[in-house]
Amino acid sequence: MFAFIVRRITQAIFVMLIISLIGFAIKNKIGDPVRDLVGERVTPAERAEIRDRLGLNDPFAKQYVRFLKNAAHGDLGLSFFYKKPALEVILSKAPATMELVLGAGLIIMLVSLPLGVYTALRPRSFLSRFTMGFSTLGVSMPVFLTAIMLIYIFGVQLHWLPSYGRGETVDLFGNGWWQSGFFTLDGLKHLILPCVSLASITLPLFIRLIRSEMMEVLESEYIKFAWAKGLPPMRIWMVHAFKNTLLPVVTVFGVQIGIMFAFTILTETVFQWQGMGYMFLEAVERSDISLLITYLIVVGSLFVIVNTVVDILYGLINPTVRIAGRK
Amino acid sequence: MKNSIKRFKESYLFYSFKRDKTAMASFVILVIFLLLSLAAPLISPYNPYDAKTTDLMNAEIPPAFMAEGTSEFLLGTDNMGRDLLSTMFYGLRISVLIGLGAVFLQATIGIMVGLTAGYMGGKVDAVLMRIADIQFSFPYLMVAIFISAIFQLMFGIGSFEQLSVPLLVVIIGLAEWPVYARTIRASVMGEKNKEYVEAARVIGLSRPVIMFRHVLPNTLTSVMVISTIQVANAVMSEAALSFLGLGMPVTMPSLGSLIKSGFEYIFSGVWWITIFPGIFLILFVLVINLLGDWLRDVLNPKLYKG
Numbered sequence: 318m319f320a321f322i323v324r325r326i327t328q329a330i331f332v333m334l335i336i337s338l339i340g341f342a343i344k345n346k347i348g349d350p351v352r353d354l355v356g357e358r359v360t361p362a363e364r365a366e367i368r369d370r371l372g373l374n375d376p377f378a379k380q381y382v383r384f385l386k387n388a389a390h391g392d393l394g395l396s397f398f399y400k401k402p403a404l405e406v407i408l409s410k411a412p413a414t415m416e417l418v419l420g421a422g423l424i425i426m427l428v429s430l431p432l433g434v435y436t437a438l439r440p441r442s443f444l445s446r447f448t449m450g451f452s453t454l455g456v457s458m459p460v461f462l463t464a465i466m467l468i469y470i471f472g473v474q475l476h477w478l479p480s481y482g483r484g485e486t487v488d489l490f491g492n493g494w495w496q497s498g499f500f501t502l503d504g505l506k507h508l509i510l511p512c513v514s515l516a517s518i519t520l521p522l523f524i525r526l527i528r529s530e531m532m533e534v535l536e537s538e539y540i541k542f543a544w545a546k547g548l549p550p551m552r553i554w555m556v557h558a559f560k561n562t563l564l565p566v567v568t569v570f571g572v573q574i575g576i577m578f579a580f581t582i583l584t585e586t587v588f589q590w591q592g593m594g595y596m597f598l599e600a601v602e603r604s605d606i607s608l609l610i611t612y613l614i615v616v617g618s619l620f621v622i623v624n625t626v627v628d629i630l631y632g633l634i635n636p637t638v639r640i641a642g643r644k
Numbered sequence: 645m646k647n648s649i650k651r652f653k654e655s656y657l658f659y660s661f662k663r664d665k666t667a668m669a670s671f672v673i674l675v676i677f678l679l680l681s682l683a684a685p686l687i688s689p690y691n692p693y694d695a696k697t698t699d700l701m702n703a704e705i706p707p708a709f710m711a712e713g714t715s716e717f718l719l720g721t722d723n724m725g726r727d728l729l730s731t732m733f734y735g736l737r738i739s740v741l742i743g744l745g746a747v748f749l750q751a752t753i754g755i756m757v758g759l760t761a762g763y764m765g766g767k768v769d770a771v772l773m774r775i776a777d778i779q780f781s782f783p784y785l786m787v788a789i790f791i792s793a794i795f796q797l798m799f800g801i802g803s804f805e806q807l808s809v810p811l812l813v814v815i816i817g818l819a820e821w822p823v824y825a826r827t828i829r830a831s832v833m834g835e836k837n838k839e840y841v842e843a844a845r846v847i848g849l850s851r852p853v854i855m856f857r858h859v860l861p862n863t864l865t866s867v868m869v870i871s872t873i874q875v876a877n878a879v880m881s882e883a884a885l886s887f888l889g890l891g892m893p894v895t896m897p898s899l900g901s902l903i904k905s906g907f908e909y910i911f912s913g914v915w916w917i918t919i920f921p922g923i924f925l926i927l928f929v930l931v932i933n934l935l936g937d938w939l940r941d942v943l944n945p946k947l948y949k950g
Contacts, residue, residue: 332778347797453937457930459880461887462903462922469910469919480911579786583884587907598888601793609797613790617782624781 321632329625336617340610341384344394345377347606393614394607398600403611407593412495413483414592417584418577420499420512422570425520433527434559437535452521460580464514464587471510479507481589511588518580519573526569530562564634571627575620660942667938670931677928681737688730689718693896699725704914720916723905724894731897732921736928738898742812743879747871749817750878754824755860755867761825762832763855773829776822788819788881792890805893812891816878827870831863865943872936876929883925899925 359367368374375383387393396403436445472480484507486496498504534540535558543553582594589595593612600608652658661667680687702725706712710720719728761772779787792815796804804811835841836859844854885891886900887907894905899921906917 343794454930457933458926459883461884462926465907465910465918469915473911576783579783582789586888601796604797609793620782
């Protein structure tokens with residue numbers, strides 16, 4: 318087990334190095350740190366002098382090592398637009414995105430668990446057929462269209478829910494960092510539409526996954542034995558069958574949280590949600606390369622960490638994984 | 645030729661196709677979509693790329709069935725005064741072109757990598773598959789968004805817009821090839837120890853010949869199954885990129901960029917610029933997905949032999 322964890326972590330570090338190398342190469346080739354520092358109105362001579370002083374004429378490898386050293390100290394460069402360290406800018410936008418993902422995750426759990434179990438237990442009922450048909454449609458529906466239609470129906474036509482922004486927020490830790498929309502009515506109202514559209518991407522997948530896992534378990538010998546023993550149906554379904562479908566579902570959920578982060582770029586654009594995804598697109602428009610690279614590295618590390626933790630946890634729960642990986 | 649048509653008619657594939665109403669309906673709709681995209685310049689009432697025929701005065705006219713609509717523009721006009729129906733046909737054409745091109749590129753890279761990794765094994769396999777696995781652990785849309793953001797900065801927005809079709813093919817192709825590489829490798833691993841491969845080796849055929857002429861054709865079933873789903877994915881990715889402003893420009897809109905330009909007007913009640921291309925896109929992706937599901941069920945030997 319120890320060897321498995323070490324190997325997995327080495328791999329994670331290796332991937333992080335590759336991501337940082339790609340990030341640095343982009344910054345080095347198309348970025349202009351002099352412009353980031355002093356803007357456009359500086360004479361070429363002064364520019365050259367600044368370049369020299371910043372060490373931008375050093376060989377690529379030397380600059381990359383310096384970049385890594387700075388990155389290890391949390392310094393990923395200055396954002397050209399915000400005139401602040403890029404990491405600070407991204408961290409200040411992170412809570413908004415986290416709340417979106419959290420809300421969507423909650424919706425997915427609350428909807429997919431009952432529907433998945435129900436469609437497995439009653440595959441021929443009307444509600445099950447409707448759910449399965451709807452989930453096929455859901456897979457084919459791009460998230461920005463779901464979002465736009467929700468806005469049009471609930472925002473423009475019915476005026477029930479606000480269609481952009483975060484609304485009234487509460488300062489969570491008293492230092493202004495985490496502005497939460499979970500604790501005011503207005504903030505919650507603003508959360509509903511973005512969270513529902515973000516959840517709609519993976520909801521069909523989860524319903525299908527839970528359904529197929531549950532159906533498989535229901536066919537197994539020990540369930541038949543439980544029926545033969547005469548246990549009440551509720552106990553068989555919930556305690557014997559449902560508990561055993563949870564393991565694969567939890568693993569997929571871990572990976573899907575990462576995928577949801579990717580889709581926040583689309584959702585945040587539609588709802589003008591001031592999170593990391595919205596900031597990323599603004600950075601592209603403003604050619605704010607340091608900010609782009611920092612986003613790449615932050616989100617990349619997030620993925621690597623989530624994947625590694627899920628893998629290690631899975632290895633702990635299911636020994637065949639770590640034994641199969643050994644050569 | 646006649647023989648092969650007869651063979652096709654007697655095949656299990658055709659038999660199950662005839663029995664499946666959903667598959668038939670999806671196929672018909674898909675063919676209509678493909679014909680529309682091929683014949684777009686012939687059947688569109690207007691040419692949306694010709695600035696001379698468009699007039700800003702005509703902007704945002706509602707569809708013909710609404711009170712303020714005119715019969716001149718069946719589905720109304722977009723924010724630049726272009727006939728929406730024609731623009732949608734041309735947009736579909738671009739979406740289909742990019743979707744097919746991207747899948748072709750993915751399949752080419754994926755087949756090369758997967759075949760080499762699976763057949764060679766050992767270190768080559770370990771290195772190639774590790775690369776594919778690493779990329780696979782990131783969502784493809786994220787990768788596509790990153791590559792296109794970087795391309796846009798590298799080429800500048802002006803030349804990005806001129807080159808957007810080939811660039812989008814490259815972006816989506818690069819973002820999704822690991823799917824192919826992994827699938828092909830898995831089927832090559834299953835094939836390479838079979839007796840016909842051994843026989844080919846014994847009679848002294850060279851490695852590339854065995855790989856491409858003998859092993860590859862036997863892995864094409866799985867390629868076919870994923871290709872349908874991948875076309876749907878590629879069309880969706882292109883729409884998403886265009887919606888974010890990282891894809892097709894407004895002057896040469898795909899379905900995604902039409903939806904984007906319509907979205908800005910939806911708060912003033914101008915819904916048709918967004919909703920019509922949206923329905924077009926959903927329907928197109930839906931029929932491909934339905935066909936893909938059907939194909940997977942039919943071609944998966946576990947399900948029909950077992």
